[in-house]
Amino acid sequence: MxxxxxxxxxxxxxxxxxxxxxxxxxxxxxxxxxxxxxxxxLPWNDHACPLCALPLPEGTPARCCGVCLHDPPRQAAAAAAFLYAAPVDQLLRRFKFHHDLAAGRLLSQLMLQRVPGFVIGPLAPVPLHRQRLRTRGYDQALELTRPLARALRQPLWCGLHRDRLTSAQSALDADARRRNLHDAFAITTPPPARLTVVDDVMTTGATLDAAVHALQRVGLPDPAVWVCARVP
Ligand SMILES: [Zn+2]
Ligand SMILES: [Zn+2]
Known part of the structure; x- marks a missing residue:
């Protein structure tokens, strides 16, 4: 009540x-x-690789980028609503580090303006470790995903968990990020047959790769990835 x-x-x-x-x-x-x-x-990321969400050069066909062609990522598909550029970068920082939940709500509303076709079925936010959740007070991926799931009438699936407290990713290079995240996620309940993993920012893709890997280890073949912004 x-x-x-x-x-x-x-x-x-x-x-x-x-x-x-x-x-x-x-x-x-x-x-x-x-x-x-x-x-x-707004820096929409409309022309991007469907596997890693990196922007493609203008005027090129909308197919997977050279990197994914030679070394496909684990996820079946990826999309980012925006490039990590002004003003989305400031909105994301305000949302993530300065408790600006209005900025988060706006970003969710904007993500809903370009929903990727693969988003059918439950949405799974990339979780924070509980220790980081305690210091921050809220989980930005969950706050971003909840209104998306509600608007798309899809269930929110919260079976992904951070097993280990990893060092802050932003200070690490690509290889160090991957090592840092090895086995960082655990799955606590069997995942549904289709799942889209949602996060705020995709930088090297190492965090999402670790989450997708954890899902694949429990038998989900083709999770997709949807983020607010992609660092080019
Ligand atoms: Zn690619
Ligand atoms: Zn304005």
Missing amino acids: LARVSAALTWLGRQALPLRCLVCEEPGSAGLDLCAACHAA
């Missing part, structure tokens, strides 16, 4: 607050905390 009252109050609060662009503070538009000009300038 209390939860329902609190949800209703939050909803009322949102109706009462005018929409405001989280980037430039002009009035928001189209039901978003983003103005039309900032929306028009």
Whole structure:
């Protein structure tokens, strides 16, 4: 009951607050905390490799990139709504490191504007280790995924767990990231037959690779990967 009252109050609060662009503070538009000009300038990642989500050179056919051709990644498909560039990078940092949940909500709403065709079935957020969750207070991938699952009417699958506390990925190079993440994930319940793993940012892809690998070890052949932003 209390939860329902609190949800209703939050909803009322949102109706009462005018929409405001989280980037430039002009009035928001189209039901978003983003103005039309900032929306028009978003770094969408529309022309990208379907396996690793890296942007492809303009004018080239939309097929898998040279790297994936020679060394295909574990996931069956990958898509990133955006390139990790302004203003999405700032919104992601505010969401991840400064408790700006409004920025997270906006990013989810924007991801829903370009849902990849492979997103059929449950969505699985890449989890934080519980120790990091304690210090941060919330799990950004879960906060991003929850509204996506709700809007797409798909279940949220939370069977992926961080087994080990890994060092912060951002300070490591690609090889070190992979070693750091080896066996970092455990699966606690049998996964559904189709699954899309969701995360905020894909940098080298090592974290998602480790999550996909963990799923494949328990018999899920072809998980897909969907992120908010791809670091080119
Ligand atoms: Zn704006
Ligand atoms: Zn590729």
